[in-house]
Amino acid sequence: MMSQRLLPALILLFSLTGVLAETQAKTDWPTYLHDHSRSGISATKLKLPLKLKWSHKMVSAPKPAWPEPAERDYWRSKNHEPIMIFDKANHLITADGKVYFGSSSNDSVTCLDAKSGATIWKFYTEGPIRFAPEYSEGKVYFGSDDGYVYCIDARSGKLVWKVLGADKDERLAGNERVIAKWPIRTSVLLNGDEVHYCAGIFPQQKVYRGAINKQTGKVINKVTWKYSAQGYLAQQGTELFIRTGNISGGRFVKGLKRRGIPIKPEVNDLPKEFPYAFIGTENLKIGGGDNKIALIDRASGDIKKEFKVEGKAYSVIVANGDLLVSTDKGNVYCFSSTNVNTAKSHNETVKPTAKYSQKLTDFLKRYNTHKGYCLVMGSANAKFISSLAINSELRIVVIENNDQKIAGLRKLFDQQGLHGQRVSVQNINSAKLPYMDYMFNLILTPSTLNDELKRVLNPRGVALSGRNLSKKYTKDPIKGAGAWTHLYANPQNTLNGGEQNTSNNMTIQWFGEPGPRKMVDRHHRAMSPLSQDGLLYVPTQKGVICVDAYNGTNLWENADIPGFMRTIIIRDCGPMALDKKYLYMAGEDKCNILDIKTGKVVKIVSAKDEWGYVATYKNYLIGSHQAKGTSYRKMADRGKGHPSSTAERDNRMVMSSDGLFAYDNRTFKKKWDYKGGRIMNPSIVIGDDTVFFAESSAEKLMANNIGRSTITDFCNEKFFIVALSLETGKVLWKNPLKLPYTQVMFCMYADGKVILSGSYNVNKKVSYEIIGIDAQKGKVVWNGVSETGRRTNGAHGEQWQHAIIVGNKVYSGMRVFDLKTGKFTGEEYLKGKGCGATTASMNHFYSRSRQMRMYPIKSEDGKTAPEGTYLCSTSRPGCWVNIIPASGLVLIPESSSGCKCNFALQTSLAFRSVGN
Numbered sequence: 001m002m003s004q005r006l007l008p009a010l011i012l013l014f015s016l017t018g019v020l021a022e023t024q025a026k027t028d029w030p031t032y033l034h035d036h037s038r039s040g041i042s043a044t045k046l047k048l049p050l051k052l053k054w055s056h057k058m059v060s061a062p063k064p065a066w067p068e069p070a071e072r073d074y075w076r077s078k079n080h081e082p083i084m085i086f087d088k089a090n091h092l093i094t095a096d097g098k099v100y101f102g103s104s105s106n107d108s109v110t111c112l113d114a115k116s117g118a119t120i121w122k123f124y125t126e127g128p129i130r131f132a133p134e135y136s137e138g139k140v141y142f143g144s145d146d147g148y149v150y151c152i153d154a155r156s157g158k159l160v161w162k163v164l165g166a167d168k169d170e171r172l173a174g175n176e177r178v179i180a181k182w183p184i185r186t187s188v189l190l191n192g193d194e195v196h197y198c199a200g201i202f203p204q205q206k207v208y209r210g211a212i213n214k215q216t217g218k219v220i221n222k223v224t225w226k227y228s229a230q231g232y233l234a235q236q237g238t239e240l241f242i243r244t245g246n247i248s249g250g251r252f253v254k255g256l257k258r259r260g261i262p263i264k265p266e267v268n269d270l271p272k273e274f275p276y277a278f279i280g281t282e283n284l285k286i287g288g289g290d291n292k293i294a295l296i297d298r299a300s301g302d303i304k305k306e307f308k309v310e311g312k313a314y315s316v317i318v319a320n321g322d323l324l325v326s327t328d329k330g331n332v333y334c335f336s337s338t339n340v341n342t343a344k345s346h347n348e349t350v351k352p353t354a355k356y357s358q359k360l361t362d363f364l365k366r367y368n369t370h371k372g373y374c375l376v377m378g379s380a381n382a383k384f385i386s387s388l389a390i391n392s393e394l395r396i397v398v399i400e401n402n403d404q405k406i407a408g409l410r411k412l413f414d415q416q417g418l419h420g421q422r423v424s425v426q427n428i429n430s431a432k433l434p435y436m437d438y439m440f441n442l443i444l445t446p447s448t449l450n451d452e453l454k455r456v457l458n459p460r461g462v463a464l465s466g467r468n469l470s471k472k473y474t475k476d477p478i479k480g481a482g483a484w485t486h487l488y489a490n491p492q493n494t495l496n497g498g499e500q501n502t503s504n505n506m507t508i509q510w511f512g513e514p515g516p517r518k519m520v521d522r523h524h525r526a527m528s529p530l531s532q533d534g535l536l537y538v539p540t541q542k543g544v545i546c547v548d549a550y551n552g553t554n555l556w557e558n559a560d561i562p563g564f565m566r567t568i569i570i571r572d573c574g575p576m577a578l579d580k581k582y583l584y585m586a587g588e589d590k591c592n593i594l595d596i597k598t599g600k601v602v603k604i605v606s607a608k609d610e611w612g613y614v615a616t617y618k619n620y621l622i623g624s625h626q627a628k629g630t631s632y633r634k635m636a637d638r639g640k641g642h643p644s645s646t647a648e649r650d651n652r653m654v655m656s657s658d659g660l661f662a663y664d665n666r667t668f669k670k671k672w673d674y675k676g677g678r679i680m681n682p683s684i685v686i687g688d689d690t691v692f693f694a695e696s697s698a699e700k701l702m703a704n705n706i707g708r709s710t711i712t713d714f715c716n717e718k719f720f721i722v723a724l725s726l727e728t729g730k731v732l733w734k735n736p737l738k739l740p741y742t743q744v745m746f747c748m749y750a751d752g753k754v755i756l757s758g759s760y761n762v763n764k765k766v767s768y769e770i771i772g773i774d775a776q777k778g779k780v781v782w783n784g785v786s787e788t789g790r791r792t793n794g795a796h797g798e799q800w801q802h803a804i805i806v807g808n809k810v811y812s813g814m815r816v817f818d819l820k821t822g823k824f825t826g827e828e829y830l831k832g833k834g835c836g837a838t839t840a841s842m843n844h845f846y847s848r849s850r851q852m853r854m855y856p857i858k859s860e861d862g863k864t865a866p867e868g869t870y871l872c873s874t875s876r877p878g879c880w881v882n883i884i885p886a887s888g889l890v891l892i893p894e895s896s897s898g899c900k901c902n903f904a905l906q907t908s909l910a911f912r913s914v915g916n
Contacts, residue, residue, distance in 0.1 A: 016191045016238045028095040029319040030135040032187055033279070036235035040279040042318045046286075047337040048295070048305070050323055054117030054344040058330035059417045060105040061311075064088050065130060065145075065175040065185075066246075067515030069906065070897040074521050075644075077637040080900070083246050086231050088276075089314035089326045091132035098154065099334075100140055101315075101326060102129030106420040109133055109142060109150075111157060114320065117334060117346050121157030124410040124419070125150065126426045127179045131187040131232065132315075141195055141214065143184025145177065149197050149212060161217030165199030166208050172436045173373060173510040173551040178397050178424055181508065182208060186242065189233040194220060198229035198242060201905065204870050205508050209242070228874040228904035245874070245904030277316040286323065288313030293325055309333055351415040353386045360391045367462045368597075372441030372553045373397065375456065379409055379425070380446070386413070389422045394442065396423045397435075403427070436509055437912060438478075438550040438888075449473050458550050459888075460534045478888035482841065483532040487574030487881060489839070491617045491686035492749040494805040499841040499885035501913050504856055506871060506890065509910040510552035514538050514545050514894055516906045518559075521635045521898035523643050524567035528881035529893045530578045535596065536886075537583060538893040538908070539576060541565050541635075544585065546599055549887040549910065556599035563588035568632040568647040570744065570800050570837075570880055572655040573613040573624075573681040575631075582665070584621060586611040591623060593668070603668050612657040612707075617686045620726060621665040624657035624679060630707040631655055648795040650743060650761065654714060655681045656707040660691060662729060672729025676722065678707060680714055680745065683756075687749030688775065690732065691724040694745065694756075711758070715739040721754065721778060735778035740769060743799040749775065750805045751819050757803035757812055761792045766799045768813035772822050782822025786813030797835040804840045806857060811838075811845075816864055827864040830855055836877055841885035848877045851903070852892060871911060874904040888912070 033040040066084040073080055090101040090110075098120065099112040107128055111120045127146030134141050140154045147169060151160040166182035174183065182200035189196045195214045200207035203226045210222035231243030274287025274294055284304070285296040293313050295305045311327030318324075323335040364370045374394040376385060389396055400406050406425050413419035428434065435456045443453050443463035454475060457463050463473040482499030483490075489497040518540040520526035527539040535555070536547040543559040564587040566575045575586040582602070583594040591611050593603040605621070612626035636642050646652065656678040662671045677697030684693045697718040701709050719739065723732040739745070741758030743766070748755045756771040768786040773779065790798035803812040809825065810817045816827040829845065830838060836848035845855040845868070852871040859865035871890070877883055878895025885891075890911040896903065 016194075016196075016235065016240050027320045028135075029317040030093055030095045032091055032093065032132040032134075032232050034317070036189060038232060038234045042279070042281050044318050044321065045282040046284055046295075046318055046323060047321060050295075050305070050307070050335040050337055051340045052307070052343040053322065053334045053336040053338070053340050054346065055334070056112060056117045056119075056332040056346040057348060058090070058103065058106070059348045059350055059414070060421065061330040062087060062090055062103065062328060063105045063128065063421055065104070065128070066907070067513060068517045070516040070519065070521065072521070072635075073898050073900045074635055074637050074642055075523060075898065076900055080898075084230070085314065087128075087130035088312065088328050090330065090332070091315040092317050092324050092326050092332065093132050093135055094317065094319040094324065095135040096138075096154065097320075099324060099332070100133050100135065100154075101332070102131060102133055102142055103420070104128040104130050105330070106414055107144070107424065108414070108420075109140065109152070111154070112332070114322070114334070117332070117344055119346070122414070123150075123152050123157045123159070124414070126424060127183065128177060128420065130185070134188055134190055136190050136214065139214070141188045141190060143186070143188055143197050143199075145174070145179040145183040145185070147180025147182050147184065147199060149184060149188060149195060151195070151214065151217060163212050163217050163219060165197055165210060166206070167222075169434045170436070171434045172508065173439060173512070173553075175512040176395070176552070177421070178373065178395065178426075178435070181205065185230040187232040189235060189240065190214060191235065191240075196233060196240060198233075201228045201230055201245070201874065202508055203227060203873055226873075230904065246906055276312050276314045279316050279318065281318050286316050286318070288316045288325065293323075307333075307335060350417040353390060353416045353418075357387055357391050360387055364392050367442065369394065369442040369462060371555055372458070372461070372548055373439055373551055374442040374444070375399065375435075375440040375453070377443075377445035377447065377453075379405055382409060382412060385423060386416055386418060389418050395421070397440075398423060398425045399428045400425055401427055401429050438509075441548070441551070441553070444469055458534070458548070460548070460550070477533065481888040482886045484528070484530050484884040484886040485532055485578040486530070486615060487528050487569065487576075488748075488802065489884075491615045492805075493685050493746065493802075494748055494750060495802055495837065495881075496804060496806050496840040496842070497884065497886050499888070500843070501888045502841040502844045502854075502885055502890060503913040504869075505914050506854070506911040507914045508872075509550065509889055509912040511907050511909050512552050513554055514540070514547065514908050516894050516897035518542070518545075519895055519897035520565060520567065522879045522896050523898065524635050525569050525643060525647065525878075525880040526565065526567055527569060527574055527576050529884055529891065530576060530583075531884055531886035531891055532578055532580075534887045536891050536893065537576070537578065539564070544576070544583065544594075544599070546596070547893070547908070549889055549891060552908065552910065558594060558599040558601070561585050561587045561592050563633060565633055566631050567635065568643055571647060571652060571682060572631055573684060575611075575614055577614045577616045579616045579665070582616070584614050584616055586614045586623070591621070605663055605668055607661070608658075612655070612681055613660070613684050615684070615686055616665060617726065618689070619665055620671065621663040621668075622686065622691065622726075623661055623663070624681070624684065625659045625661070626655070626657040626681070627705060627707045630657075644795060650793045650799065651710050651712065653708040654711050654745070656701070656709065656714070657681055658707065660684070660693070660724065660729070662726065671727075674724055674729045677718070677720075678702065678709075678714070683745060683747040685747040685749045685754065686726065687754075688752070689726045690775065691726055692747060692749065692754045692775070693722055694747065695720045695722045695734075710742075711745055712742045715741055715745070721756075721773060723775070723778060733778040737780070739771070746802050748803060748805055751808070752776065753781070753819070755803065755805070755810060759799045759801070761799075762787070764792050766790045766792055766794070768801070768803075770803055770810055770812045770817060770822065784810075784812070784815070784817040784822045784824055786815035788813045795835070802837050804838060804845070806840050806842065811840075814866075828866050829857075829864045830866060830868070835879045836883075837881045839881060839883050839885065841890070844885070846871065846883040846885065846890065848879070848882070851875070852877050852883060854890075872909060875907055875909060876901065876903045
């Protein structure tokens with residue numbers, strides 16, 4: 001009776017050597033959902049009445065890997081249901097009078113006495129344990145996010161063997177923890193003498209499917225494959241079913257039905273009050289709900305009895321006449337029909353630790369390392385480590401290689417409520433550390449600082465070494481690191497931030513938060529992320545989240561910028577810009593100026609009706625006045641203002657402003673204010689101390705109370721390209737121009753030229769045209785046409801792509817043009833397609849062609865390479881500017897929010913080059 005909320009994603013089938021012989025007592029529950037088919041049905045007849053026999057409360061609640069999904073799928077006009085819920089609770093198994101469960105918060109497997117609920121033993125690993133273990137013949141088997149598969153003795157809790165699931169041990173920041181690059185993100189499944197598992201979730205980084213001899217720990221086979229693997233493995237006959245993450249569980253059910261495998265009717269008919277777990281016995285159905293569980297008569301469907309629990313009851317099992325429940329609060333309950341006088345309560349308590357220390361707080365403030373990841377070499381001062389954890393938000397990794405010390409430290413930190421989420425004690429014996437480059441914000445070592453420690457130090461961090469940690473070391477910024485400070489990379493709108501650190505060989509640097517819940521729905525095409533000097537700024541519906549670009553730590557959030565969210569940005573301008581000191585965020589009629597270190601608003605400056613354009617250039621903050629209601633600011637269902645009807649396809653509206661102005665970004669005093677005709681928002685560009693834009697004084701546009709019009713109307717009459725002095729706001733030149741654009745229009749600046757780019761339809765096909773204008777005189781010096789062959793009236797980026805400038809070339813449509821002459825070079829690029837904007841480093845293009853793809857700008861023969869490869873195939877980027885090469889990395893904050901398509905992961909990602 002498999003709970004629909006626990007269904008896997010896409011099924012993938014592999015033959016097993018044979019059907020597992022069921023040797024366990026029928027009254028036990030030795031694996032997740034009772035058996036390998038995950039039926040959730042026990043042959044036990046549960047006797048009534050039941051009373052609470054005992055309860056056991058963990059110090060810390062489970063910490064699921066994945067955050068909540070977006071609230072709504074606007075494309076399908078319905079709310080989202082979470083799918084990645086396999087670790088919402090510590091799922092239970094029971095055998096031979098004991099209860100076992102893993103923990104994602106304190107990185108342990110716990111064994112309880114089934115009669116009393118008392119703890120018998122705990123076994124610690126170096127990463128979260130997200131799946132229920134499996135019991136067989138006196139042994140307990142499980143996998144951990146540390147990348148190892150474990151076998152431990154069920155009676156004593158002693159290690160029998162552990163096996164690395166991948167080919168090597170590398171560790172990164174993943175889901176806000178230090179975990180293996182190839183975590184064990186499936187359950188294990190025993191088949192005869194084989195322990196089956198999968199390791200890894202990113203196919204481009206390799207995903208392993210393996211089998212281990214359960215007696216000896218010897219690897220029987222290990223292969224790589226192209227799918228993400230997350231969830232409980234299942235078996236039907238001789239076939240192994242592997243689950244692939246955040247994909248609709250309905251596909252699993254359909255897959256089973258196609259193969260003639262019967263599905264219990266309860267799968268499609270679950271009580272709404274009990275959505276978290278649903279199992280069965282001979283006489284009852286048992287449902288898990290919010291703060292309650294219910295016994296339901298199998299024949300009548302009537303609720304016979306309800307019991308209160310604390311939390312959402314995701315794990316419910318029946319064994320040996322008892323009903324056991326585990327919730328998302330970390331509580332375990334046992335209800336029994338045996339005589340119970342007084343229920344026993346076992347509440348794990350936190351052992352008193354070092355109190356708040358002003359001295360330590362001052363120390364952390366001095367080095368600006370109160371958040372992020374900390375590496376401590378050696379464990380000589382456990383009290384100091386505890387105090388460091390309590391007085392900061394650091395996630396601390398302690399390296400130790402003495403087994404006895406390791407065991408003592410893990411137990412101590414667990415008693416203090418610190419082990420796992422806050423402090424991880426890791427056994428590292430090799431001279432080469434397994435951690436990613438740039439990972440740690442703070443490194444503390446009593447020894448000499450070596451090259452390996454320097455390698456893993458964050459460019460924004462600090463290492464303290466020697467006796468009394470008296471020697472300080474900081475590393476230089478990453479050479480050739482680019483910056484992405486505006487919607488299209490810079491005030492010149494080139495879609496290229498100058499990043500040099502990209503190659504054809506990219507490794508994942510970190511993944512995890514921010515998740516989809518706070519993001520703007522992807523179809524609505526919101527503001528791009530920004531990044532500079534190792535900080536990543538991720539726009540949300542209500543503000544911004546600042547993230548450490550090198551390890552994914554969320555440093556601060558400001559969710560109080562009224563009116564910040566702006567949608568349909570492809571026909572508008574960006575509401576956010578960045579310089580070395582401030583982050584500028586426009587909302588309503590104001591620009592909020594945030595300190596980049598704290599996220600606090602330090603100044604607010606105002607526009608007349610509504611603040612439109614935002615840019616920062618040298619010592620200027622440049623903005624535009626626009627009519628109230630000009631920019632789109634809401635998310636809506638299809639048919640009710642969804643972008644499918646307001647932004648996609650042909651002849652849609654473009655937003656415009658009434659005037660431009662500039663402030664001194666040191667004193668915030670206004671420098672000048674320009675008032676002319678209607679200024680097309682996507683056309684505003686800055687270069688060489690000059691502001692350029694497209695302007696129309698057509699009567700039809702000027703009479704419009706809201707700054708929205710079609711491109712055709714804008715370019716049809718009284719149309720000019722204008723240049724203003726950035727210093728004075730005075731007109732340098734204003735030249736009339738006839739343009740063919742009907743679908744989109746953008747402006748860029750490079751090499752003394754204003755480059756216009758846009759599209760129009762020719763014979764039911766889309767054509768792109770770029771036009772070069774001399775920035776000093778305003779005269780057209782060249783133009784180039786690129787016929788893409790893509791259909792008109794499209795909804796997947798056919799007619800709204802933005803051109804790109806890299807070096808001395810302009811990339812538009814699918815053709816490459818010389819920046820000086822505008823001549824077609826004979827090269828083509830990006831034969832793939834997608835509705836997102838293409839971005840560029842100095843070496844690669846990045847685009848959405850279903851998934852995240854990268855394209856080398858130059859192939860081996862020196863020409864542009866049109867064919868790309870996956871950067872990541874399991875996650876979908878957003879529908880406009882989302883993949884930004886900057887700060888020495890390729891950064892991709894989660895932006896598939898609202899997507900219901902079948903992709904395994906919804907997560908923020910960062911990639912680092914491991915080649916030239």
